[in-house]
Amino acid sequence: MTSTGEDLQRTFQVGQRALELMKTYGSSASPRSYEVWYTYVTGQKPVINEAIKKIAGESGQVRDDDVQALFEEHLSPQRFAEEAEKTGASVIGEIDDVMEMLEMALGSTAKYGESLEAFSNDLAITIDKRRIRELVAALVTATKDVAATNKTLEARLRETRGEIEVLRETLEAVRIESLTDPLTGIANRKHFEEMLVKTLDQAIVERAPLALIVIDIDHFKRFNDTYGHLTGDQVLRLVGMTMREQVKTKATLARFGGEEFGIILPDTTVDTARAAAERVRTSVMSRELVKRSTGESLGKVTISVGCAGMRKGDTAVSLLERADQCMFTAKRAGRNRTVCDTDAEFTGVPEEIPQAEVA
Known part of the structure; x- marks a missing residue:
């Protein structure tokens, strides 16, 4: 048999094995399913093999929704663009939230500064004890308002920090995959x-x-x-x-x-x-x-x-x-x-x- 014939025969053997696994694990004989299982048999993407083994080990089956998820995560040619677009939109959203929080903090600080300035001006021109008590009470209220605003901002910043960390990890995963040779798993x-x-x-x-x-x-x-x-x-x-x-x-x-x-x-x-x-x-x-x-x-x-x-x-x-x-x-x-x-x-x-x- 010629080398071309041997190569062709080998592809048929891989294809046959892929079909057997599709039948064994309950996957439909769709082109997308065939591509996922063909990749599994050739071992070209070790990461997809590990994912399939995990799914099969947990349920004993690899259903069509599993196949769809595997294809989109590991084989879809659009995954990089989609992931980048999705992550980019999330980053923009997080930046908008941070800017909104900064504006809120600046506004609260400016308002508190105005209260302090008014208190200082009034205090400089009055010796009325009742008026001084009123000014102190107003200052205490303004201070409480700033403290409450800062507490809210702190909680939101913590939440945003967690979301940004998830985005960073996602971006890093996409970056690493774009710099990796899929066949050998080392750098491209x-x-x-x-x-x-x-x-x-x-x-x-x-x-x-x-x-x-x-x-x-x-x-x-x-x-x-x-x-x-x-x-x-x-x-x-x-x-x-x-x-x-x-x-x-x-x-x-x-x-x-x-x-x-x-x-x-x-x-x-x-x-x-x-x-x-x-x-x-x-x-x-x-x-x-x-x-x-x-x-x-x-x-x-x-x-x-x-x-x-x-x-x-x-x-x-x-x-x-x-x-x-x-x-x-x-x-x-x-x-x-x-x-x-x-x-x-x-x-x-x-x-x-x-x-x-x-x-």
Whole structure:
């Protein structure tokens, strides 16, 4: 069977399994339900798998309203826009409430100030004890009014603070999801590029070391063509998972290309980064890939790794280019190895290498 035929067969197997689960858990055979369950079977979104397991564990079923909620939360292409619009409207409402409270507080304070000024003026021109008692009584009343207003404002501010905190958490969740690669669960290209610029600028200001690791999966195109894209996705998840396991420092882990990954290591020298890169490389190599549908062993996956340390005058672009060149040097040297910009075999001269040759 050709690679295309195997890939096609695998999609049918996934689809069949999705239909079986829909029937088992009482979901209707709607396109939306099929998409949710198909995603569950492929494992492309671990968060949706956890949500389905929780629902099924509680009731033994995943009904259509559950499916609808799962789709809208995790798969709907409109969810970001809708969430942003909803949260934006809530933020505007909260701001309006705060402004109203501030106006109330200012008005109350201004009124109290006027009362104090009138009391001071009257007190300066009168020595009548009865009049003084009247002025003091009026001042006490005004003070009580201000205290009551402040108590009301305090209660409303506490309530508003809680609502703003919920909005902040919602916005943070949306922001994190927009910066995350859905397949591997690590940062996407946008977040990687932003963090590389930010971390490099900080390292320059603090005169601290900074290292960058670039990873490329060896022969990934050939692997994809042979076993299909679903298995290829499994390989990508494997590399992302291994990076999370082996790099525990304050690093930014990202998938910034098809089979390309990056690790930004602040406050890290090239030698320390090399050790981290080697942990990732050897861990990936030690794991055997198994075909989920049949249990068949697909062999081992290897990666080529480039590692570069920040130098004087570096920009985010130049640092990334040098780490990339180190990775290509590792490819040319036989793959499944780590090359740093301090190694003798690294020339620092970029070369145009056909993708088919280095994959």
